[in-house]
Amino acid sequence: MSSSPTPDIIDLLTGAQAGSFIDRLRRERPETRANAQKSYLALFEPVSEDAVTRAERLAVAAFVAGLNQAGAAGEFYAAGLADLNGGASLAAAVKTEIARGAARGPYGHYPSGPLSVEDTDGLVFAVSDFSRAVLGAKLSAGLEHAHLLVYRPREASPEALQKLLDAGWSTTGIVTLSQLVAFLSFQIRVVAGLSALGAAGEGSLARAAAE
Numbered sequence: 001m002s003s004s005p006t007p008d009i010i011d012l013l014t015g016a017q018a019g020s021f022i023d024r025l026r027r028e029r030p031e032t033r034a035n036a037q038k039s040y041l042a043l044f045e046p047v048s049e050d051a052v053t054r055a056e057r058l059a060v061a062a063f064v065a066g067l068n069q070a071g072a073a074g075e076f077y078a079a080g081l082a083d084l085n086g087g088a089s090l091a092a093a094v095k096t097e098i099a100r101g102a103a104r105g106p107y108g109h110y111p112s113g114p115l116s117v118e119d120t121d122g123l124v125f126a127v128s129d130f131s132r133a134v135l136g137a138k139l140s141a142g143l144e145h146a147h148l149l150v151y152r153p154r155e156a157s158p159e160a161l162q163k164l165l166d167a168g169w170s171t172t173g174i175v176t177l178s179q180l181v182a183f184l185s186f187q188i189r190v191v192a193g194l195s196a197l198g199a200a201g202e203g204s205l206a207r208a209a210a211e
Contacts, residue, residue: 006037006040006041006045008033008037009036009037009040009076009187010026010033010036010037010187010190010191010194011023011026012076013072013073013076013187013191014072014191014194014195014198015072015195016194016198020198021197021198021201022194022195022197022198022201025194025197025198025201026194036186036187036190039183039186040183040187043057043176043179043180043183044057044058044061051170051172051173051176052173052176052177052180054084055081055084055086055087055090055139056138056139056142057176057180058077058078058080058081058084058087059081059090059091059094059135059139059142059143060139060142060143060146060177060180060181060184061073061077061180061184062074062077062078062081062091062094062095062098063094063097063098063101063143063146063147064146064150064180064181064184064185065077065184065188066078066094066095066098066102067098067101067102067103067147067150067151068150068184068185068188069102070188070191070192072191073184073187073188073191074098078091078094078095079091081094089134090134090135090139092134093130093131093134093135094135094143096128096130096131097127097128097131097143100125100128101123101125101143101147103122103123103125103151104122105122105150105151105152106150106151106152106153106154107120107121107122107151107152108120108122108151108152108153108154108155109154109155110154115154122151122152123151124152125143125144125147125148125151126144127140127143127144137167137168138167138168138169140167141163141164141166141167141168141169142164142167142169142177144163145160145163145164145177146177146180146181148160149178149181150181150185161174164177
């Protein structure tokens with residue numbers, strides 16, 4: 001028995017309905033719409049979960065969305081995580097770490113040179129011992145690295161990657177982790193932009209109809 005197709009994630013997060021202003025906007029660029037969905041499916045419904053499990057993918061996504069205060073995305077990924085076997089405790093730990101890790105960025109320090117004048121101090125995030133006991137060493141390191149990519153990308157380094165390797169991430173897994181963070185950054189911006197355009201567009205249509 002075939003499963004039903006996965007709903008378009010950006011439509012879902014924006015609440016876009018068929019024929020709505022957002023739907024009409026997205027239909028003008030069908031390839032962009034299709035590619036965004038393909039990226040989501042590749043990351044969250046992959047052929048293999050050997051390098052990064054579904055729970056790890058959803059936990060990272062919920063964490064990154066939470067740091068970005070992306071309500072709809074954060075709730076979606078956290079709910080997906082909580083629905084997994086044993087996922088409720090992971091979701092609770094991720095929620096705790098979002099509150100601990102929230103900051104204003106980007107910030108950090110560039111390698112010594114001309115850009116050093118733009119160095120800015122900020123939180124260097126580490127998962128709490130309590131949450132680490134729930135999340136495990138590998139996922140804890142993944143969240144710490146995701147926090148670095150969100151707030152301190154200028155401090156990405158071979159040493160940061162080595163921490164992931166030491167915690168049990170494979171090279172393939174590290175690539176997937178980076179792709180997850182990059183995709184969430186893209187998705188969150190698109191959802192925010194489309195939601196704003198949709199609200200403005202529907203408002204203009206309502207005013208025009210009332211005239």
